[in-house]
Amino acid sequence: xxxxxxxxxxxxxxxAFLFTLLAVALNGLTxxxxxxxxxxxxxxxxxxxxxxxxxxxxxxxxxxxxxxxxGKVSSSIFGLLALAVCALTVFIxxxxxxxxxxxxxxxxGQKAPEFTLPDTQGHNVSLAQLLGHGDSVTTSNAGGAAPxxxxxxxxxxxx
Amino acid sequence: xAISVDAPEVSRDLAAKAGYxxxxxxxxxxxxxRRYDLLHKGGGPDGSDIxxxxxxxxxxxxxxxxxxxxxxxxxxxxxxxxxAAAREIPH
Numbered sequence: 001x002x003x004x005x006x007x008x009x010x011x012x013x014x015x016a017f018l019f020t021l022l023a024v025a026l027n028g029l030t031x032x033x034x035x036x037x038x039x040x041x042x043x044x045x046x047x048x049x050x051x052x053x054x055x056x057x058x059x060x061x062x063x064x065x066x067x068x069x070x071g072k073v074s075s076s077i078f079g080l081l082a083l084a085v086c087a088l089t090v091f092i093x094x095x096x097x098x099x100x101x102x103x104x105x106x107x108x109g110q111k112a113p114e115f116t117l118p119d120t121q122g123h124n125v126s127l128a129q130l131l132g133h134g135d136s137v138t139t140s141n142a143g144g145a146a147p148x149x150x151x152x153x154x155x156x157x158x159x
Numbered sequence: 160x161a162i163s164v165d166a167p168e169v170s171r172d173l174a175a176k177a178g179y180x181x182x183x184x185x186x187x188x189x190x191x192x193r194r195y196d197l198l199h200k201g202g203g204p205d206g207s208d209i210x211x212x213x214x215x216x217x218x219x220x221x222x223x224x225x226x227x228x229x230x231x232x233x234x235x236x237x238x239x240x241x242x243a244a245a246r247e248i249p250h
Contacts, residue, residue: 037233037234041231041233041234093231096231099228100197100198100199100200105195106195106215106223106226107223108225108226109222111222112222113191113195114221115191115194117162117185119167119185120167120168120171120174125182125184127217128221133221147219149216151214151215152162152214153160153214154162154197154210155210157203158170
């Protein structure tokens with residue numbers, strides 16, 4: 001009498017799906033939050049990798065050991081989804097690093113180029129002013145000591 | 160202080176929402192951004208030119224003491240790094 005093969009649930013594709021969602025959520029979080037983005041990024045890469053591994057295991061079980069495992073459809077869908085998300089992660093990684101070389105930017109030890117630009121109220125502000133070089137009449141904190149240093153933050157914009 | 164291509168009205172919005180008290184300057188023509196060689200052509204929405212993220216710590220004599228060029232726009236310089244660099248500058 002032949003042995004009855006015990007059927008087991010193929011959970012791997014579902015685990016893959018869970019980690020796929022996690023990877024997407026974490027990756028999306030890096031564009032919204034300001035702190036800890038490096039850690040969040042590594043977590044998202046790890047989640048994506050785990051998703052891919054379980055996706056492959058799921059497909060392997062459904063098609064390779066179909067006597068024991070079901071889930072040909074779910075494993076195919078979730079496996080491909082994990083792969084798609086991993087590909088998307090690589091694409092985003094590439095895009096986030098596609099920045100100009102900026103070799104002409106001032107280096108440590110060089111003078112910061114002078115400039116005069118309008119602030120949010122439309123008043124012109126110059127670097128010299130910020131550094132306390134101008135007349136005390138023109139600086140906004142007239143009478144105060146010149147700042148030790150100024151941090152210039154160039155950013156992409158608010159959009 | 161912060162610099163971007165945004166017009167003053169947009170920066171006012173940002174300052175109000177985020178509660179920033181430091182000056183936010185508008186470089187709508189990207190002239191200063193280009194002077195600092197930070198132009199990111201087509202990096203903005205609708206392919207507009209914007210600045211790549213970069214920070215410069217400038218001492219009172221106008222000399223750059225610390226720079227940060229992020230290689231990945233999602234990873235920003237930590238405040239501790241900037242403060243440590245600022246502390247290094249002698250009076």
